[in-house]
Amino acid sequence: MSFITRGFTGRRRDPDDRLPPGQTLVHDFPVLSAGPTPQIATDDWEFTIRSAAGERRWTWDEFQRLDIEDVVVDIHCVTHWSKLGTHWRGVSIDTLLADVDTSDEYAMAHSYGGYTTNVPLEDLRGGKAWIAFEFEGEPLDPEHGGPARLLVPHLYFWKSAKWIRGLELLPADEPGFWEQNGYHLHGDPWKEERYW
């Protein structure tokens, strides 16, 4: 098991320096969902990585046998709230992509319930993104995306698709749900890539 911390090093040690422009600290955990919360039993949950080359699929039990990481990260919502030092457990996207051979450079995250969001593969690789199933030592609440959600903390939190069911690898970038509705294609909070 590995332990990953982001945001505690270098110039960003001071809480003020860890807050991207236009963000305010919150201590609760707001719920932002575009629709109803799907109820997915772990027995029914599956995670798929699909590309033109084929498909890789994990059941919940298979997923739990992968290398599980403890992750401490800051999260930033485009609606201006941020939380610092949040604790998650999950499987790195690097682990999931390890034996997926692809030349695609983009991904569309697909959720149970129909939500989608696009993320370049570069932003999912290199220890920057996880499929997370625990938050602050507890199984992830359904309203926060349980049984499992995508966690891409260095981008605005709408990229962290709740109730994740898979990644579709794509040769070109395509807008997901919020991106089709005016949110930025990329969503870096340090560059305030909010809308376009």
Ligand SMILES: Nc1nc2c(c(=O)[nH]1)N[C@H]1C(S)=C(S)[C@@H](COP(=O)(O)O)O[C@H]1N2
């Ligand atoms: N499936 C799904 N994922 C989603 C959303 C959603 O509506 N559906 N909302 C996004 C938005 S806009 C935000 S800010 C975060 C909110 O996560 P939270 O409810 O755990 O705070 O989830 C993101 N992931």
Ligand SMILES: [Mo]
């Ligand atoms: Mo959001």
